Amino acid sequence: MTATLINGNALSKIIRADVAARAAALAQQGCRPGLAVLLVGDDPASAVYVRNKIKACEEHGLHSSCDRYPADLSEAELLARIDALNRDPAIHGILVQLPLPAHINSHKVIEAIAAAKDVDGFHIANAGALLTGRPSFRPCTPYGVMMMLQAAKIPLSGASAVVIGRSNIVGKPMALLLLEAGATVTICHSKTRDLASYTRAADIVVAAAGQRNVLRADMVKPGATVIDVGMNRDETGKLCGDVDFESVKEVAGHITPVPGGVGPMTITMLLVNTLTAAEQAYAQRLPSHIA
Numbered sequence: 001m002t003a004t005l006i007n008g009n010a011l012s013k014i015i016r017a018d019v020a021a022r023a024a025a026l027a028q029q030g031c032r033p034g035l036a037v038l039l040v041g042d043d044p045a046s047a048v049y050v051r052n053k054i055k056a057c058e059e060h061g062l063h064s065s066c067d068r069y070p071a072d073l074s075e076a077e078l079l080a081r082i083d084a085l086n087r088d089p090a091i092h093g094i095l096v097q098l099p100l101p102a103h104i105n106s107h108k109v110i111e112a113i114a115a116a117k118d119v120d121g122f123h124i125a126n127a128g129a130l131l132t133g134r135p136s137f138r139p140c141t142p143y144g145v146m147m148m149l150q151a152a153k154i155p156l157s158g159a160s161a162v163v164i165g166r167s168n169i170v171g172k173p174m175a176l177l178l179l180e181a182g183a184t185v186t187i188c189h190s191k192t193r194d195l196a197s198y199t200r201a202a203d204i205v206v207a208a209a210g211q212r213n214v215l216r217a218d219m220v221k222p223g224a225t226v227i228d229v230g231m232n233r234d235e236t237g238k239l240c241g242d243v244d245f246e247s248v249k250e251v252a253g254h255i256t257p258v259p260g261g262v263g264p265m266t267i268t269m270l271l272v273n274t275l276t277a278a279e280q281a282y283a284q285r286l287p288s289h290i291a
């Protein structure tokens, strides 16, 4: 039996329609949600993601700005720009596209963003809020995964979940969100011995290792839910995830594709977080509510 596909494009469409309606309602009150995106360097994949983020803002009634900088931009210049955006009342969300060039300290840059405008959910205050069970801005990719699991009605409470990957932007927050939903969570990573012994026992596997074919059919429990966060290229240059999709779909109960799975949901949840930031600023009548 072939697994049921969890379609990120279709779910995004539904959520984005709601974002557009909420953004229009807020704009009627004189507050247009605004996102500032900062891109440093010339990584082609980052350029595509940033372009898609700006396009998504335009299509759903959010104001956006995009600063593109050369790879040799100094850390001080980037910090100065963030400082200006923190004080810009038309900007409710600030996003620095990752990865940054090696000479820039990404932790320092993320901590420089005002926590109330950190729509990526990477700031230490937002990461700490998630850790202590009081999430504010949830990181967009894991947040998107949670929405996909919810939409597909996958039971989470009491489920056994394995997250492959321990990055700050996906693996760790993903594990915390699953834990918050009542799953029993194991984080596996490059040093894990006998990965298959963990994945074979899991009801849900989230693959976020950044490595092709990290999950194959013989590593999956029949009927399990498999979420692919990977974004890789095969030898022909075709986009593929971390999961051997063709074989795993014959074993899993539900599966996400690449492309068209988690990727579009990452951008959708960025819109949701930006809108939420604007609504909160407006409700609190912080200076940033001014359109």
Ligand SMILES: Nc1nc2c(c(=O)[nH]1)N[C@@H](CN(C=O)c1ccc(C(=O)N[C@@H](CCC(=O)O)C(=O)O)cc1)CN2
Pocket: 048, 049, 050, 052, 095, 096, 097, 098, 099, 120, 140, 141, 169, 231, 239, 258, 259, 260, 261, 262, 263, 264, 265, 266, 267
């Ligand atoms: N500041 C951030 N940087 C990065 C993040 C992030 O959430 N915040 N995540 C990733 C990249 N990413 C968002 O920036 C991202 C990756 C993939 C997609 C996407 O829509 N993928 C499409 C395929 C796109 C293509 O053709 O190449 C899909 O899966 O269908 C969106 C966002 C690292 N950096």
